[in-house]
Amino acid sequence: MKGETSAEISEEILITVRRHSLEDKVVAFSADNTNTNFGGLNRAGRVNVHTKVKDSLQREVIGLGCPAHIIHNTARTALDMVPFDVEYLLTKIFGYFHIFTVHVERLKTFCDFVGQEYYNILGHCNVRWLSMLPALERVLQMYAPLKSFFLSEEKSPVVLRKFFEDPFTELWLAFVHGNLGIFN
Structure with a gap:
């Protein structure tokens, strides 16, 4: 109009x-x-x-x-039951690689080491809630090299190191992934 x-x-x-x-x-x-x-x-x-x-x-x-915002708020509230902030961690992981090509190159090396193809880490913006599922899928797709990368990096962010040290992290991400599919 x-x-x-x-x-x-x-x-x-x-x-x-x-x-x-x-x-x-x-x-x-x-x-x-x-x-x-x-x-x-x-x-x-x-x-x-x-x-x-x-x-x-x-x-x-x-x-x-807005029904889309209602669904988004419902999903966000449900995610508050997970023991970590999924949105924050997706944003933190993306931010670590987004402008630092040296970090990307080291991650590519880890992908080669674990025998996995490298894929770009996708960003998530909290006002564009439909971006969370693709960003989460990419982290799950790259989980092994990301975990190896952050646990071996000398100066990796503490929050990401703790995140990848937790043996249940991948299970929680899979749980969130399954439920985000419903909301999307």
């Missing part, structure tokens, strides 16, 4: 609702949690899509928020 104002968006929604004779069937509005859609953090105000749709239909319409 040209301007994507709350007036334009709500009008387009209402045109579609009327075209399909759904005025009496709309019970909820689900959209991204932007000010335009819901009026900010407290969902206050009258100049937002949710309010305009409710006012036009002259009844209560439940504001659900």
